[in-house]
Amino acid sequence: MxxxxxxxxxxxxxxxxxxxxxxxxxxxxxxxxxxxxxxxxxxxxxxxxxxxxxxxxxxxxxxxxxxxxxxxxxxxxxxxxxxxxxxxxxxxxxxxxxxxxxxxxxxxxxxxxxxxxxxxxxxxxxxxxxxxxxxxxxxxxxxxxxxxxxxxxxxxxxxxxxxHIGSTAPLENAKSLLQHLAQKQHGVTPKYEVVDEKGPEHSKCFLVAAVVGEQRFPPAWGRSKKEAEQKAAANALARLHHQPLPYPSQA
Known part of the structure; x- marks a missing residue:
């Protein structure tokens, strides 16, 4: 805090x-x-x-x-x-x-x-x-x-x-950081998969997972697809740097 x-x-x-x-x-x-x-x-x-x-x-x-x-x-x-x-x-x-x-x-x-x-x-x-x-x-x-x-x-x-910068960095940087890392180490661009969604049409929440090559990282919930993708990228960065997940999910 x-x-x-x-x-x-x-x-x-x-x-x-x-x-x-x-x-x-x-x-x-x-x-x-x-x-x-x-x-x-x-x-x-x-x-x-x-x-x-x-x-x-x-x-x-x-x-x-x-x-x-x-x-x-x-x-x-x-x-x-x-x-x-x-x-x-x-x-x-x-x-x-x-x-x-x-x-x-x-x-x-x-x-x-x-x-x-x-x-x-x-x-x-x-x-x-x-x-x-x-x-x-x-x-x-x-x-x-x-x-x-x-x-x-x-x-x-x-x-x-x-x-622990992977889990404490500003959320808006997570996707760009993951993209640089994925392209540098694996020569691929991360993809984002919608795993689940819930709520009414006007107020949906989305569960999204980042995928780099064949590796799928722990998903994260967000109030929009954009927010969920950023959180999923932060989870991927944390896992790649052997850190605790900043946005753990039960899914």
Whole structure:
């Protein structure tokens, strides 16, 4: 489940030293900084900084580029059969604010983000700010430990998303991804068979299976043939990459 548009913020527990909250943050994110000031800067929103140069905006800018490089390299290695356009679609999904905010929420970054009183009213931090601080932390880790440290950290927290991209990619990409894969590996174009249908004429549902060569993949239901075909393609991609079916069917 992805992060909501606003996420509840819980202030760090009261601590005995001014920087204890930074120590707690390091434990939460699983990385220990040589230069703790980089982490402090990454957690400082512009609303809390003395100036914009003192905020996390520059680290966010750097982290965005580092994240893009790491994700692109992983996708390039994982999907050798995909063309540039399909890799771009997958990359855009993975590095989106929505996904970054989801990972930030998992790491409980809202507990450590320093924002001005006008930003986090009622204890809520907008999800887009969590995506920003996630990228800022990547930038901080890159400056602190280099590319390999940043890569290890990013893949530790985003690797499962990349590795299960067949079932988490946007549904509208599934048919084109399956077509590229089928043509590259088997020299054929996928076909889609209507296995079953139900409901009145004005509101039918369709059960469709993707077929690549002689292989028929698990079918999926949809409220239209187009939707069912996309879901069937997603099932086929998941099966080809040995992943759980995103749209299991009893048929």
């Amino acid at each position: 992805f992060a909501d548009s606003a996420i509840r913020s819980t202030p760090p527990a009261t601590v005995s030293s001014p920087d204890a909250w930074l120590q707690e943050c390091q434990e939460a994110i699983g990385y220990r900084f040589e230069n703790l000031e980089l982490l402090r800067a990454a957690l400082t929103h512009v609303s809390m900084a003395a100036s914009r140069l003192g905020s996390n905006e520059r680290l966010e800018f750097l982290g965005d580029a580092v994240l893009g490089l790491i994700v692109c390299e992983r996708l390039y290695e994982k999907f050798p059969e995909y063309l540039e356009g399909e890799l771009t679609k997958l990359k855009s999904f993975i590095v989106s604010r929505r996904v970054c905010a989801q990972v930030a929420q998992t790491l409980q970054l809202e507990r450590f983000l320093r924002v001005g009183a006008g930003v986090g009213r009622s204890g809520s931090v907008p999800a887009n700010l969590l995506g920003d601080v996630f990228e800022a932390i990547i930038g901080a880790i890159y400056l602190d430990g280099g590319l390999e440290a940043a890569k290890e950290w990013v893949l530790r927290h985003m690797g499962p998303i990349i590795d």
